[in-house]
Amino acid sequence: AGVLAAHKITASSPDTDLPTVSGLRKMGVNFTVSNKDTVKSSDVLFLAVKPPIIPFILEEVGPDIEARHIVVSCAAGVTISSIEKKLSAFCPTPKVIRCMTNTPVIVREGATVYATGTHADVEDGKLLEQLMASVGFCTEVEEDLIDAVTGLSGSGPAYAFTALDALADGGVKMGLPRRLAVRLGAQALLGAAKMLLESEQHPGQLKDNVCSPGGATIHALHFLESGGFRSLLINAVEASCIRTRELQHLADQEKISPAAIKKTLLDKVKLESPSLSVASASKVSLFTHKSKKN
Amino acid sequence: GKVPASNILASAPSDKNLDAWRELGCRTTHCNLEVVHRSTLVFLATKPHILPGVLEEIRPAVGPHHIVVSLVAGVTIQTLQRLLPPWTKVLRIMPNLPCVVQAGAMVFSRGSNAGDEEAALLKSLLSSCGLCEEVPESYIDIHTGLSGSGVAYVYLFAEALAEGAVKMGMPGALASRIAAQTLLGAAKMLLETGEHPAKLRGDVCTPGGTTIYALHQLEKGALRATVMDAVEAATNRACDMAKD
Numbered sequence: 001a002g003v004l005a006a007h008k009i010t011a012s013s014p015d016t017d018l019p020t021v022s023g024l025r026k027m028g029v030n031f032t033v034s035n036k037d038t039v040k041s042s043d044v045l046f047l048a049v050k051p052p053i054i055p056f057i058l059e060e061v062g063p064d065i066e067a068r069h070i071v072v073s074c075a076a077g078v079t080i081s082s083i084e085k086k087l088s089a090f091c092p093t094p095k096v097i098r099c100m101t102n103t104p105v106i107v108r109e110g111a112t113v114y115a116t117g118t119h120a121d122v123e124d125g126k127l128l129e130q131l132m133a134s135v136g137f138c139t140e141v142e143e144d145l146i147d148a149v150t151g152l153s154g155s156g157p158a159y160a161f162t163a164l165d166a167l168a169d170g171g172v173k174m175g176l177p178r179r180l181a182v183r184l185g186a187q188a189l190l191g192a193a194k195m196l197l198e199s200e201q202h203p204g205q206l207k208d209n210v211c212s213p214g215g216a217t218i219h220a221l222h223f224l225e226s227g228g229f230r231s232l233l234i235n236a237v238e239a240s241c242i243r244t245r246e247l248q249h250l251a252d253q254e255k256i257s258p259a260a261i262k263k264t265l266l267d268k269v270k271l272e273s274p275s276l277s278v279a280s281a282s283k284v285s286l287f288t289h290k291s292k293k294n
Numbered sequence: 295g296k297v298p299a300s301n302i303l304a305s306a307p308s309d310k311n312l313d314a315w316r317e318l319g320c321r322t323t324h325c326n327l328e329v330v331h332r333s334t335l336v337f338l339a340t341k342p343h344i345l346p347g348v349l350e351e352i353r354p355a356v357g358p359h360h361i362v363v364s365l366v367a368g369v370t371i372q373t374l375q376r377l378l379p380p381w382t383k384v385l386r387i388m389p390n391l392p393c394v395v396q397a398g399a400m401v402f403s404r405g406s407n408a409g410d411e412e413a414a415l416l417k418s419l420l421s422s423c424g425l426c427e428e429v430p431e432s433y434i435d436i437h438t439g440l441s442g443s444g445v446a447y448v449y450l451f452a453e454a455l456a457e458g459a460v461k462m463g464m465p466g467a468l469a470s471r472i473a474a475q476t477l478l479g480a481a482k483m484l485l486e487t488g489e490h491p492a493k494l495r496g497d498v499c500t501p502g503g504t505t506i507y508a509l510h511q512l513e514k515g516a517l518r519a520t521v522m523d524a525v526e527a528a529t530n531r532a533c534d535m536a537k538d
Contacts, residue, residue, distance in 0.1 A: 204492025225519035234510050 012038040039064040051075040062090035077248030080117040093119040110136030111153035115143035151241030330355040349377040368536040398424030403431040439529030
């Protein structure tokens with residue numbers, strides 16, 4: 001996204017067959033199979049692995065972590081304190097930032113929040129914010145809100161994809177070709193979201209503005225209300241948030257199955273454009289880890 | 295308080311309903327024609343099936359100076375004009391119950407011969423009973439569904455609120471008074487701030503607090519759709535009844 005030059009980014013993965021690897025290489029990112037090398041050559045470390053893998057990767061790179069490193073974890077449900085606890089064996093004051101983002105970072109419309117750990121300074125948080133703001137919205141929150149954020153904007157795109165699929169079905173039922181239906185549905189949601197973000201008005205007011213008396217829209221909305229549309233969405237956000245907390249609880253108890261570890265693949269990769277960058281003193285690296293044990 | 299009671303003449307077949315008028319200081323009679331002879335502004339407030347008979351009775355006495363205002367549910371302006379002399383200034387109004395406590399909601403429409411002056415007169419007189427707006431006649435049935443019957447929906451809601459409180463341990467009488475005051479207060483805020491109800495609702499919802507938990511329950515019960523259904527059912531019924 002133009003914030004950082006590609007050559008200042010190092011990505012590592014033990015498994016070089018992953019499709020993300022070639023994608024990263026094409027962008028001009030430095031690539032290595034050694035997580036340790038990545039740590040040595042970077043200042044900001046993004047841990048982009050599935051939550052159960054985090055403890056293992058922290059064990060692996062722990063010895064190489066120095067005071068200058070900022071460890072950023074995007075793993076759902078992994079608390080700052082659990083990361084700090086693991087790293088404190090190697091480094092007395094590890095800088096940890098926990099963030100929660102979502103998939104639309106890929107198109108630079110991500111929604112990211114972050115919480116800073118005990119030893120992370122204000123500037124460290126601001127650095128992360130600057131990086132993540134290049135791929136969408138980014139703001140700081142208290143860590144205890146991150147589960148709610150997961151439920152809302154972490155899982156949110158999935159709710160939207162489901163809605164869009166169904167809207168397209170509606171269009172097809174009423175005679176539209178599928179591709180056009182998908183295109184129009186997506187544009188409608190995109191436009192509505194943009195209107196809301198750019199408007200001072202309450203979404204309820206914006207909804208009213210579309211509903212002419214006795215018209216098509218109000219008839220349709222009645223159907224949505226009858227189906228409990230609103231409560232379904234509230235339920236979804238709640239369920240996702242609660243499940244995140246459950247998973248975190250399980251992780252805290254270190255109930256990690258070896259099978260889960262074996263099947264792990266690269267989770268999320270922060271993709272940034274290799275175009276002209278603002279010179280930055282720090283180097284960013286992306287971790288992946290695939291255990292070849294058992 | 296816009297018209298002195300002594301200027302009001304009310305008529306009814308029996309004394310049963312007339313006591314209330316007399317207590318207010320109004321004059322009373324059993325003769326409809328007398329009302330028409332002695333008044334300019336005549337309100338018709340009978341049950342729908344009685345009205346045709348009454349109109350036939352007073353028709354000979356109705357003149358161009360009269361303003362006839364019908365409160366009779368379901369009787370259209372077209373019907374009224376058909377049963378009265380062709381020059382008659384006719385208006386049709388739909389009030390609701392809280393008019394009796396000067397917090398009513400009324401809508402009215404004018405017939406072919408009623409002009410701005412008559413509309414303004416009616417509005418000015420009735421505004422002392424609450425909100426009074428002129429509307430196209432097609433809105434009158436909707437007003438029935440929304441506000442005429444709507445009052446009953448609110449009573450139902452108030453009762454349910456109070457029952458919830460009783461379940462949680464509050465004495466019934468206190469719960470009922472608080473429920474009513476809550477509705478009154480919320481309505482007052484809506485009317486006075488002019489804010490969108492969704493905004494006011496959001497203002498009450500602190501994150502993770504009691505209100506949002508409760509609202510979730512209401513949404514699960516599809517309260518919104520149910521209320522929309524109610525307004526629709528009452529409006530449709532009003533339309534059907536008018537056709538009879």
